[in-house]
Amino acid sequence: xxxxxxxxAALTADxxxxxxxxxxxxxxxxxxxxxxxxxxxxxYLSGAAxxxxxxxxxxxxxxxxxxQLPGSSRGPFTADPGPQPEIVPLGEAPPPDPLFVEGWQExxxxxxxxxxxxxxxxxxxxxxxxxxxxxxSLVLEGLPEPMAPEPEPTLRTxxxxxxxxxxxxxxxxxxEIDGLPxxxxxxxxxxxxxxxxxxxxxxxxxxxxxxSADLYDLPSEGGGGAAPxxxxxxxxxxxxGERPRFVEVPIEIRLPAARIRGRIDAVYQRDDSWEIVDYKxxxxxDDASLLVQLQAYALAARDGAITAVPPDELxxxxxxxxxxxxxxxxxxxDERFLDQARTLVTRLVTAAQxxxxxxxxxxxxxxxxxxxxCDAGLAHVATR
Numbered sequence: 001x002x003x004x005x006x007x008x009a010a011l012t013a014d015x016x017x018x019x020x021x022x023x024x025x026x027x028x029x030x031x032x033x034x035x036x037x038x039x040x041x042x043x044y045l046s047g048a049a050x051x052x053x054x055x056x057x058x059x060x061x062x063x064x065x066x067x068q069l070p071g072s073s074r075g076p077f078t079a080d081p082g083p084q085p086e087i088v089p090l091g092e093a094p095p096p097d098p099l100f101v102e103g104w105q106e107x108x109x110x111x112x113x114x115x116x117x118x119x120x121x122x123x124x125x126x127x128x129x130x131x132x133x134x135x136x137s138l139v140l141e142g143l144p145e146p147m148a149p150e151p152e153p154t155l156r157t158x159x160x161x162x163x164x165x166x167x168x169x170x171x172x173x174x175x176e177i178d179g180l181p182x183x184x185x186x187x188x189x190x191x192x193x194x195x196x197x198x199x200x201x202x203x204x205x206x207x208x209x210x211x212s213a214d215l216y217d218l219p220s221e222g223g224g225g226a227a228p229x230x231x232x233x234x235x236x237x238x239x240x241g242e243r244p245r246f247v248e249v250p251i252e253i254r255l256p257a258a259r260i261r262g263r264i265d266a267v268y269q270r271d272d273s274w275e276i277v278d279y280k281x282x283x284x285x286d287d288a289s290l291l292v293q294l295q296a297y298a299l300a301a302r303d304g305a306i307t308a309v310p311p312d313e314l315x316x317x318x319x320x321x322x323x324x325x326x327x328x329x330x331x332x333x334d335e336r337f338l339d340q341a342r343t344l345v346t347r348l349v350t351a352a353q354x355x356x357x358x359x360x361x362x363x364x365x366x367x368x369x370x371x372x373x374c375d376a377g378l379a380h381v382a383t384r
Contacts, residue, residue, distance in 0.1 A: 049081030056081035159262030295341030
């Protein structure tokens with residue numbers, strides 16, 4: 001509902017039609033984008049002049065564009081819409097209950113019009129019906145008062161989405177809100193494989209199924225993607241020689257009208273201290289937005305999303321296993337770190353709820369799936 005156009009303002013009928021027409025056109029182009037990026041060999045476009053309206057519709061701008069593309073061909077087509085077709089009414093389906101020979105809808109109408117309809121129509125069932133009603137009344141009277149429903153979140157996203165929002169709000173909108181498809185990424189596949197092998201090593205298990213990207217928080221695997229030999233570097237590191245207390249633990253950060261889900265790769269415990277570690281199969285790179293991932297994990301740990309009693313001491317670490325050796329970046333989580341984390345996460349969530357999605361060009365534009373229709377990104381790449 002939140003993504004629908006605002007029609008509550010004092011708009012005229014023509015203004016409302018203009019707003020709805022623009023919304024319809026946006027959805028039509030979005031559908032066309034999804035179809036064009038997923039079709040393997042052929043893409044068929046069809047249309048109808050009459051679709052429940054009083055006047056025939058002409059072909060849309062999208063239709064005209066496709067019709068003029070090189071290589072497109074027309075199938076059956078007529079420029080004359082002809083007379084408006086008649087709408088065939090659907091009759092009422094036969095009643096499944098033999099008691100209501102005229103249909104249950106007619107029975108309801110009769111009962112509303114005449115309180116004595118049931119007794120007059122089904123005299124043999126009146127006593128049994130009253131007994132059932134008394135029993136039902138006793139059950140209903142014994143039920144507790146319903147609790148006030150929790151407000152429905154206006155934003156649901158992941159920790160990966162939060163990192164994307166910090167890096168480029170416009171990219172977040174296209175990926176998380178509009179749900180535009182992305183190209184297959186072999187480095188992402190290698191990153192998933194690395195995380196799966198590390199997870200199974202920590203659990204002392206062998207793989208019996210295939211992992212997928214949505215099982216892990218993978219906002220970035222570091223520079224260059226997942227490097228060959230990264231798992232061997234992991235096996236030689238301190239992380240492989242120590243059994244984590246928690247492995248791939250799911251979390252949910254609950255904010256006013258927002259829910260953020262995620263999965264922490266590993267939590268290592270030493271006495272009363274925890275170290276939350278996020279594995280990266282690539283090399284380190286300078287990107288301030290990545291820290292949001294560890295900030296979200298720290299908030300989850302302190303707010304009891306992992307265990308009811310948080311640890312006395314907490315640190316968060318990025319561990320990079322690309323480049324032939326492990327590199328670590330660690331932050332101690334104190335009150336100042338938590339205050340900064342909560343402020344940033346709240347600011348990002350508020351911006352997303354208020355639909356503030358400005359483009360934020362950076363070096364990541366070169367690998368963005370949506371670069372070809374982002375003017376700011378294209379201009380940034382052209383200057384490099």
